[in-house]
């Protein structure tokens with residue numbers, strides 16, 4: 001399973017990369033705005049900065065929702081760096097754009113996916129990744145992990161090459177459950193990745209070994 005970090009914060013990306021287990025980064029307009037990135041030049045430079053930290057795919061989202069606008073932005077983003085994957089929203093024009101971009105060899109991440117039907121369309125259009133939003137589905141009172149299971153099963157049935165990128169991860173358990181289900185990628189906040197490290201018995205065990213090691217010297 002690949003680990004992406006879901007942030008536009010350069011310090012968090014550096015910290016995740018320094019762990020040695022980071023495979024990529026996803027961003028979205030909300031995450032970019034949170035970092036105070038404004039203006040086309042600054043936005044583009046920020047994506048380049050992220051690409052220069054990680055050795056893997058970096059999802060950069062288009063802001064347009066019409067076909068021509070998405071294509072124009074996608075081509076500009078793809079020119080920025082070889083790591084760029086263009087994030088396209090799951091709308092009718094978005095599916096058309098994903099199809100055209102995949103035919104032009106530009107990698108895409110179909111975002112804002114909330115149903116199996118949408119995931120089928122993304123795969124048929126040739127998306128590199130599909131991003132179902134687990135946490136936001138959970139927020140609506142439905143188990144978001146059930147959608148991950150359903151999409152993984154459907155993609156296996158037809159050997160679709162689109163990778164299932166579980167997004168809107170809210171906690172460490174989401175990551176573990178996605179691994180059980182067989183999601184190809186999870187993108188999560190750094191805090192949920194770091195949560196995988198902790199177990200109280202490990203902390204107690206380390207403390208005991210450190211204490212006993214003093215008796216050996």
Ligand code: G3P
Pocket residue numbers: 006026027028133135136167168169187
């Ligand atoms: O980047 C897409 C997704 O991961 C957003 O997550 O927490 O805003 O639902 P969240």
